[in-house]
């Protein structure tokens with residue numbers, strides 16, 4: 001198991017170094033009122049920011065709600081979690097919920113400026129304590145910095161890291177020389193995660209470590225979803241699984257897909273079958289989380305899927321490589337289809353000055369027929385790309401060919417325009433002589449250029 005998770009500080013007292021920061025956080029929590037500003041924990045990776053947030057919650061007996069992915073950090077979700085409604089009451093009966101916003105320097109994601117402002121307002125008036133976590137204080141927006149109180153986490157000195165490493169060696173029953181511990185602590189550069197990972201790499205398959213065994217190339221190895229799935233299938237203790245789940249970046253929806261998608265690696269059909277029971281149950285929790293936006297329920301979904309699958313499969317372990325599940329890839333393409341559909345609707349609605357629902361409900365089959373008859377004209381008129389055109393044609397090769405032809409025609413048109421412009425300028429420069437200019441020839445319609453048959457589209461309505 002990943003030692004950084006196994007030895008994550010459980011209480012604020014377990015944290016190494018950063019005494020002033022830890023005291024500041026504790027005092028803030030003890031005297032927290034709705035008027036208290038959110039804290040911004042900032043500092044380099046691996047110095048205990050996230051650990052101290054979780055340890056604080058445990059010490060205060062608060063529940064933690066972690067919002068990491070950008071789709072959980074919308075105004076609506078934040079309002080729900082940070083608001084007053086009784087719907088936010090904890091299932092565990094915990095008095096408060098500590099809201100963690102990791103990577104606060106990326107809080108707004110793709111939200112527009114209005115969205116960002118709304119988020120700031122909610123953070124400012126939250127009914128629950130909020131901790132923002134970031135590597136760089138100045139990566140945060142000015143507005144966020146203005147409403148939060150910064151708490152700096154400094155790099156941990158090597159001499160503070162050594163005792164922690166020694167403690168871990170004790171728990172793992174490994175003898176480690178003082179030189180080896182010093183070498184690891186020095187090369188970690190103040191990053192405790194890096195130090196613990198180096199110790200782990202140096203100790204692999206050994207029960208004694210000397211300076212010569214020290215591996216210093218393990219700097220930023222974090223627990224991944226591979227570790228989590230492998231540990232679940234291998235039947236690791238419940239606490240370790242839950243700790244690992246907190247360390248991976250993926251949300252419980254993704255974890256469920258991975259657990260389900262890799263069941264075949266167990267090579268035990270009856271174990272596979274049993275595993276579907278807790279997976280289905282966990283899926284129900286996830287559905288409830290999404291529908292009601294009770295993000296605190298995520299924890300139960302995670303526990304159900306991890307511990308349930310572990311129990312159901314009996315720790316047989318994976319045989320062969322774990323892979324991203326196929327359904328996951330398919331969901332990616334479903335998401336793309338949705339985006340294409342939305343953009344087609346937007347373009348049609350704009351071109352026809354009709355609301356999208358009217359087009360969807362009444363005209364879509366008709367438009368599809370028209371586009372199918374003359375894709376070149378419609379792709380031009382509506383500025384459709386190949387994916388959008390394929391929405392009507394259901395023939396990727398044809399859609400691509402049409403768009404290619406359209407682009408070639410567009411290039412040709414631009415080229416001709418340029419030539420004409422050149423010609424015109426040249427004529428302007430020439431000294432004007434008396435002979436009257438011949439009447440300009442009427443422009444011939446050019447065959448190669450697809451003429452957009454807009455009339456057809458509009459006539460159809």
Ligand SMILES: Nc1ncnc2c1ncn2[C@@H]1O[C@H](COP(=O)(O)OP(=O)(O)OP(=O)(O)O)[C@@H](O)[C@H]1O
Nearest residue numbers: 004007008015016045046047048049050051192193
């Ligand atoms: N001050 C500390 N005391 C004890 N262990 C620590 C400390 N800092 C980090 N660790 C170890 O490193 C791991 C990662 O720490 P943590 O997630 O708190 O770092 P972080 O500062 O939040 O880093 P990041 O910015 O990368 O998220 C912990 O699980 C723990 O094993």
